[in-house]
Amino acid sequence: MMKKTNMAIQSKSTRSFFFFILFAALCVVFLCTFFALGIWQVQRLGWKEDLIKHANERVQLSPVAAPPQKQWADVHFDTDEYRPIFITGTYLNEKEIHVSTIFQESSGYWVLTPLKADDGTITFINRGFVPMDKENIKTREDGNIHGETTVSGLLRMSEGNGIFPRNNNPDANIWYSRQLPEMAKKLGLTNVAPYFIDADKTPNKGGYPIGGLTTVTFRNNHLSYAITWFILTAGVLAALIFLIMTEIKHRKGITDV
Structure with missing residues (x-):
């Protein structure tokens, strides 16, 4: 009877050790993964802070x-x-595109107008903001610039969709992000x-579009992301230590039997 009992204990112990x-x-895998992601976010934080500084x-x-x-x-x-x-260059006013935006809690559009240079190349110019009732170019004809002109502003790269994108619908001419291609x-x-150019604050006749509204901002959540990953790392480490201690106590109990 004692022999059968010992065999049962050994069998149960083997299964327990396998699951341990x-x-x-799994804990080690998660531990390494979460820690690596935390380190990566710290590196990204340094990169982003350097990017903001230079911008x-x-x-x-x-x-x-x-x-x-x-x-x-x-x-x-x-x-x-x-x-x-x-x-x-010369504005192609008839080809302007309107990108939905909000300015000072008012809905409206960025007016992006292609500008054709003497060499035939095209550069989109974000001429500025217009409210919704000024979307139609005919409502702000005084602001249209005809003939050759020089535009100053800030270079901006073509935008992506963002984290929670509202997809552009080119067929319906509905735009939420400035995707140049x-x-x-x-x-x-x-x-x-x-790239496109955010026009400076030089006033346009008639008051629209309103230029010079660029804000130099960068999304920078890397510190909070890093903290989150390191908290998860600590949690998994605590679970692993608890698991090891429990297994040691379990093994000690079997040995005593």
């Missing part, structure tokens, strides 16, 4: 000529976003710069 190894291995420095620089087509491949978000630039395709434009 399984759960311990705030760039925005204070004097405007330089917009990058020509041969330099487009060298224009990047990290090094060029919010760089003051200027460009000369989609806009160029919709308008049948080629040789379009990979």
Whole structure:
């Protein structure tokens, strides 16, 4: 009888040890993963803070000529976003696009108008904000600029969809983000710069569009993300320690029997 009891205990102990190894291995995997993600977010935090610092420095620089087509491949978000630039060309007013936005709690649109340079290249200009009742270009004809003009402003890269996107609908000409490739395709434009320009606050006749509304902002949640991952790491570590201590006590109890 004692022999059968010992065999049953050993069998149960073997199963228990198997599950212990399984759960311990899972804990180690999660521990390493969460810790690595925490370290990655700390690195991202440093990158973002450096990005913000340099962007705030760039925005204070004097405007330089917009990058020509041969330099487009060298224009990047990290090094060029919010760089003051200027460009000369002619507005294609009939091809302006309206991107939904909110300004001072009022719904309206960013007016993005293609500007054609002498070399035939196209650069979208965010001329500024108009309220909803000024969406139609005919309601603000005084603000249209005809003939060659020079525009100064801040270089901005083509936008993505964001975290919770409202997708653009080019077929219906409904826009929520400034995605230049989609806009160029919709308008049948080629040789379009990979960036657009937020026009400065130089007033437009008639008051619209209202330019110079750019705010230098970057989403920076990396610190909170890092803290979250490290808290999860600590939780898994505590669970692993508890699991090991429980197994040690369990083994000691079997040995005593």
